[in-house]
Amino acid sequence: MTNSPLSPTDPIASRNEVLAAYLDDFRAIVIGKVTHLAPEEQRRSRLASGWTPVEMLKHLRFVELRWIEWGFQGRTFDEPWGDWRDERWHVDPDESLEDLVAALRAQGEHTREVVLAADLAEVGQPGPRWDGAEPATLERIMLHLVQEYARHAGHLDIVAELAQTGSADAERPA
Structure with a gap:
């Protein structure tokens, strides 16, 4: 797994900025891992689940859309x-x-604009995103997005190993 350049001791102004910065960092890591793969590997599935790295990029874009725009903003x-x-x-x-x-x-x-302009305790708008459940707070949504990206970054490490390109971390020091 890539080491984040963010540190718990980095001075960051607010919890909103901390969550936005971690999400930005994981997004950049995922993009770097996919673009580091050979072009033929970017569209090749190496796992039994059948997904490809480019499919993961599109998936993550829609994950953010569903949670921030469809869910939180309504x-x-x-x-x-x-x-x-x-x-x-x-x-x-x-x-x-x-x-x-x-x-x-x-x-x-x-996502960054929304997160920096809102209160983390603010609850998402009621609507179909929540499938009848109570809408989550922005803080819970952001924690979910950070874990989603972190998990998928690890999946891409496995794909890179199977593609024999190492851990796909060439763009970052360990």
């Missing part, structure tokens, strides 16, 4: 599950790595 989307088709993650062949990375980064910028 926005309406025609396809909040746009990463999901035929019971699995999906990327169309014409979706480029560059476009997927750009979409994930743009989603991340939106």
Whole structure:
């Protein structure tokens, strides 16, 4: 697993900024791991579950959309599950790595703006995202997103080992 450049002793102004910074860091780590893979490995599945690294990028973009925009902000989307088709993650062949990375980064910028402008104790808007449950606070949503990214970064380490490209951490010192 990549060591984060963030340290518990780094001076950061608020809990909002801490959570946004960790999410930004894990997003950059995931993007770095996928782009470090050879192009043929980016669209190849090496695990029994069948997902590919580019599918993970699209999945994470939609995870942020579902939790921040659809859940917390209560926005309406025609396809909040746009990463999901035929019971699995999906990327169309014409979706480029560059476009997927750009979409994930743009989603991340939106997430950061929302998190820095809101109170972490604020509760998400009622709506279909919550499937009848009480909406979560922004703090709980952010903790969920950080763990989701951390878990998937570890999955990408396994994929990189299987692809024999090491741990995909060439962009960071250990």
